[in-house]
Amino acid sequence: MPSDIDTIIDDFEFLDEWEDKYRYVIELGKSLPAFDDAARTAQNKVNGCVSQVWLDSSVLDGSDKKIHFEGDSDAHIVRGLVAIMIAAMSDRPAAEIVGYDAEALLAKLGLDSHLTPQRSNGLRAMVARMKSVAGEAIS
Numbered sequence: 001m002p003s004d005i006d007t008i009i010d011d012f013e014f015l016d017e018w019e020d021k022y023r024y025v026i027e028l029g030k031s032l033p034a035f036d037d038a039a040r041t042a043q044n045k046v047n048g049c050v051s052q053v054w055l056d057s058s059v060l061d062g063s064d065k066k067i068h069f070e071g072d073s074d075a076h077i078v079r080g081l082v083a084i085m086i087a088a089m090s091d092r093p094a095a096e097i098v099g100y101d102a103e104a105l106l107a108k109l110g111l112d113s114h115l116t117p118q119r120s121n122g123l124r125a126m127v128a129r130m131k132s133v134a135g136e137a138i139s
Helices: 005-014 018-030 076-089 094-098 102-109 117-138
Strands: 053-059 066-073
Touching (some): 005 076, 005 102, 018 076, 066 094, 076 102, 076 117, 102 117
């Protein structure tokens, strides 16, 4: 999996056709680490997604309270979207996650206008969950 969101942004800019971009998103999803079945709990399920999405998190040791996310989905494109948001927000300080502009990222990638309303709503729900987890770590 690309180690950072900048690589994903660069790759997106290189691809001209949306069919290729969708394939790339699916490939990103395939590169996610295996998600532990024990983490497929109601607590980790992201509500608001048409597809099933799970998001698990842990606070890494250290004074800056970095949050590590792992996720999965039963839908290929959505799993890729999970991978993009994990690349953008995981392993960063909680305060940075809370302030992260996910909408700007989606606009930069062009995903804001190329996702169905249901997928967009699900993606917003996932981002809200990530920010909520980070906010809880700060307080």
